[in-house]
Amino acid sequence: MKKTSSNNKTVRRVILWFLIILLIPAFSIKACSKSIRIKEIEITDPDIPKEFDGVKIIFFSDVHCGKFFSVEQVRKLVDKVNSRNPDIIILGGDYVGDYHPRRGFRRVLREVIILPIYGDPDAKDFVKPFFDEAKKLKAPLGVYAVLGNHDYWHDCEELSKESLSESGIKSLDNKAYWIKKGDSQIKLGGVTDTWAKKDQTLDPTINDAETGDFTILVSHNPSFAERIQTDKIDLMLSGHNHRAQFGLEPLFRKKENQDRYFYGLVEDPNLLVYITSGIGEVVLPIRIFAPPEIVEITLRKEK
Numbered sequence: 001m002k003k004t005s006s007n008n009k010t011v012r013r014v015i016l017w018f019l020i021i022l023l024i025p026a027f028s029i030k031a032c033s034k035s036i037r038i039k040e041i042e043i044t045d046p047d048i049p050k051e052f053d054g055v056k057i058i059f060f061s062d063v064h065c066g067k068f069f070s071v072e073q074v075r076k077l078v079d080k081v082n083s084r085n086p087d088i089i090i091l092g093g094d095y096v097g098d099y100h101p102r103r104g105f106r107r108v109l110r111e112v113i114i115l116p117i118y119g120d121p122d123a124k125d126f127v128k129p130f131f132d133e134a135k136k137l138k139a140p141l142g143v144y145a146v147l148g149n150h151d152y153w154h155d156c157e158e159l160s161k162e163s164l165s166e167s168g169i170k171s172l173d174n175k176a177y178w179i180k181k182g183d184s185q186i187k188l189g190g191v192t193d194t195w196a197k198k199d200q201t202l203d204p205t206i207n208d209a210e211t212g213d214f215t216i217l218v219s220h221n222p223s224f225a226e227r228i229q230t231d232k233i234d235l236m237l238s239g240h241n242h243r244a245q246f247g248l249e250p251l252f253r254k255k256e257n258q259d260r261y262f263y264g265l266v267e268d269p270n271l272l273v274y275i276t277s278g279i280g281e282v283v284l285p286i287r288i289f290a291p292p293e294i295v296e297i298t299l300r301k302e303k
């Protein structure tokens with residue numbers, strides 16, 4: 001009897017180790033997955049007019065077309081977005097460009113591993129090819145975009161503005177539009193990027209809007225939420241952080257509140273902020289617990 005019990009124990013141990021050995025790579029692959037997922041969220045608000053109940057907005061950001069995200073991948077991204085049949089499409093900035101750390105471990109990794117494999121192509125060479133694909137985005141109520149810090153850096157500012165304008169996508173940099181459906185309308189506005197050190201103004205977004213209007217603000221950098229004093233903005237959309245390309249990063253940070261606008265839906269007293277993990281990468285072509293995402297927002301009128 002004793003021998004049988006010991007045999008059973010051994011069999012159980014072998015099965016357990018077999019499962020662990022199988023699960024470790026499966027878990028690692030899942031954690032490091034770079035396939036773009038659709039993140040579906042619903043925004044319910046009494047200010048949403050009933051004509052806009054069910055309106056679908058696609059928001060994506062931080063493509064960083066270049067050495068880690070090819071023009072061919074942008075083409076597939078555009079097809080994927082169009083296949084969701086959105087009513088409105090919003091782009092959150094950083095369409096090209098990479099970040100060059102000046103010191104530390106990331107600089108060593110970049111110089112020893114990344115540059116020999118991927119080289120260091122000029123960000124400017126990807127601006128026009130990116131917008132040549134982005135102009136194929138289709139949405140009956142319009143396609144809108146802000147520029148991100150990288151679209152101003154790398155000597156890209158003029159070319160980015162020119163390419164955005166030629167693509168037929170409406171600029172939201174310190175601009176705003178009323179989006180009309182039937183007899184109703186909502187307001188969509190944006191600000192330029194904080195890190196690009198441009199003057200930012202909310203005036204076009206809020207000047208002719210009332211508190212009872214449903215108003216969306218797009219700011220590439222989510223830290224702009226800290227500066228919003230008005231209660232006229234209902235929803236703010238941002239990117240920039242890439243969820244640090246490492247989704248567990250908040251666990252290693254020290255300052256309280258530093259991670260308030262890090263990722264996902266943040267509820268402030270008078271404002272909802274959604275910060276997306278973005279699409280592409282900078283420095284390293286790695287994402288761990290920070291999968292790339294297309295955000296699909298469905299507006300719901302609060303009954």
Ligand SMILES: [Fe+2]
Pocket residue numbers: 062064094148150240241242278
């Ligand atoms: Fe970015």
